[in-house]
């Protein structure tokens with residue numbers, strides 16, 4: 657109960673498995689594959705490192721991958737539509753089901769984060785590449801009670 661989401665998903669190894677299960681689905685999906693046309697395997701690893709930081713693990717995305725600012729910038733210009741976001745969430749729910757321990761509170765909490773985070777990604781994606789995002793603040797942290805900060 658007092659453990660972090662990071663521990664409960666199995667740390668970075670668990671998040672890599674989740675990321676791989678998710679992108680296997682994304683790249684086979686006719687709606688999302690074109691959005692991810694520039695996908696590279698580093699993307700998979702970067703998503704795992706981002707999630708580790710958000711879920712209470714090491715702050716490596718901030719330390720070596722550009723932090724919150726870089727995460728937001730990755731989505732500029734993508735023009736994500738509602739149906740893209742819904743499909744993204746469907747595929748993530750399937751990936752969670754496939755690779756994470758069978759714990760409904762953990763899955764529900766992760767999906768709360770993904771509902772919140774995908775809305776931000778969609779909003780940012782309407783702005784063109786190169787838009788100045790100002791100072792977005794530190795990487796958000798998510799726990800069993802929702803947004804920590």
Ligand code: HEM
Nearest residue numbers: 691692694695696698699702703706730740744773774777
């Ligand atoms: C909580 C929600 C999300 C998280 C945590 C997330 C995470 C990330 C991360 C970490 C990157 C950078 C990858 C890298 O550095 O290589 C990225 C890029 C990207 N994201 Fe997201 N993302 C989210 C939502 C979405 C949604 C809803 C879409 C579209 C439906 C999307 C589409 C993309 C695309 C197309 C890229 C660039 C791909 C590439 O560089 O090959 N993301 N995302």
